[in-house]
Amino acid sequence: MVRSGVPIYILLFSFFLTMICCDEKPQVGSSDFSFLKERFDGASLERISDPERFPAESLWVYIDGAADLYLKNNVLEMAAAYYTLDQTEVNAEVYRFDDSANAMRMFHSIRPNNSITTSYGKEGFKSPSSIEFVQGNYLVRLIGYDDDAQTQMALNNLAENLDKLIPKN
Numbered sequence: 001m002v003r004s005g006v007p008i009y010i011l012l013f014s015f016f017l018t019m020i021c022c023d024e025k026p027q028v029g030s031s032d033f034s035f036l037k038e039r040f041d042g043a044s045l046e047r048i049s050d051p052e053r054f055p056a057e058s059l060w061v062y063i064d065g066a067a068d069l070y071l072k073n074n075v076l077e078m079a080a081a082y083y084t085l086d087q088t089e090v091n092a093e094v095y096r097f098d099d100s101a102n103a104m105r106m107f108h109s110i111r112p113n114n115s116i117t118t119s120y121g122k123e124g125f126k127s128p129s130s131i132e133f134v135q136g137n138y139l140v141r142l143i144g145y146d147d148d149a150q151t152q153m154a155l156n157n158l159a160e161n162l163d164k165l166i167p168k169n
Contacts, residue, residue: 033079033094035094035162035166036051036079036081036162040157040161043157044085044157045157045158046085048083048084049082050081051081053077053078054077054079055077056070056075056076056077059071062080069106070106073097073105073106074098074102075102076096076098077095078093078094078096079093079094083154083158085157088153089145090143090144090145090151090155090158091143091144092141092158093143094140094141095140096137096138097139100136103136103138104122104123106139107123107133110132111125112127118131118133118159120133120159120162121134121135121163121166122134122135122168124159129143129144129145129146130143130144131155131158133159135167135168136169137167138167140166142155142159
C-alpha cells in the first residue's frame with residue numbers, strides 16, 4: 001500500500017524545527033524608547049551610546065542589589081543611555097512600569113525628604129547631580145557625575161527634552 005501525503009513525523013519535525021529556530025517572541029506592550037534620541041532639536045546634547053535595554057527579569061544586571069524594589073513595583077523594562085554636552089557626560093535611565101500608579105509609587109520610594117521639586121513630568125525632584133521625575137508609566141532618572149554648573153545644564157537640557165517626548169499616559 002502506497003501512502004500519499006507527507007508523513008506525520010516530517011510535519012512534526014518541521015513544526016519543532018521552526019519553533020526552535022524562530023524563537024523570537026514579540027514583546028507585547030514593550031516600549032521602543034524612541035524618545036532616547038541621538039540628538040534633540042535645538043539642544044547641544046548628543047547621545048554617545050546606544051540605549052541598553054533590560055527586561056524586568058534581567059534588571060539585576062544593571063542595578064544589582066536594587067532591582068528587587070523595582071520588581072516589587074512591577075517594572076516591565078528599562079533602558080539606559082549616555083549623553084554628553086561638550087565634555088560633560090550624563091546618564092539617562094528610563095524605567096517603564098505596568099501602570100502609572102506603580103511608577104509613582106516607585107518615584108516616592110526613592111524621593112528623599114526635603115528634596116527640591118522640579119516642573120518635569122507629573123512630579124519631579126532634583127539634586128546638584130541628578131534630576132528624577134515620573135511621567136505616565138515611566139520613571140526617569142538622569143544622573144551626572146559632577147555637581148557643577150555644566151552638569152546641571154546638561155541634566156536640565158535632557159530633562160526638558162525627555163519631558164516633552166515621553167508619553168504622559
